[in-house]
Amino acid sequence: MVVRMRVNRSKSGKRRSHHAIAGQRLAKCECGASRISHRACPQCGKYNGKVIIDIVAAAKRAARRQKRKQTELRAAGQTDETKEKETAPTSA
Ligand SMILES: [Zn+2]
Numbered sequence: 702m703v704v705r706m707r708v709n710r711s712k713s714g715k716r717r718s719h720h721a722i723a724g725q726r727l728a729k730c731e732c733g734a735s736r737i738s739h740r741a742c743p744q745c746g747k748y749n750g751k752v753i754i755d756i757v758a759a760a761k762r763a764a765r766r767q768k769r770k771q772t773e774l775r776a777a778g779q780t781d782e783t784k785e786k787e788t789a790p791t792s793a
Contacts, residue, residue: 708716727735734744741747746754 726738728738730736730742730745730747731750732742732745732747734742736742736744741753744756746752746756746759
């Protein structure tokens with residue numbers, strides 16, 4: 702860029718003064734909870750008066766996933782601990 706076109710700090714700061722991200726627009730659901738506009742309600746799973754998300758099924762799925770993850774972590778942790786115990790005496 703040519704020096705003649707260089708924008709100084711003051712000028713770029715003034716331009717960027719309008720770049721701040723505005724807060725989320727929250728709408729009220731018919732169930733009374735506040736939700737993000739153009740998104741399904743996380744409380745009742747409705748969008749535009751229709752049930753979009755089966756909240757009970759989604760909660761069950763999340764619980765099942767968490768349980769599976771925990772069992773996997775436990776299994777991995779046991780294997781890691783045994784490895785550490787094996788390597789510790791050789792390094793010390
Ligand atoms: Zn709702």
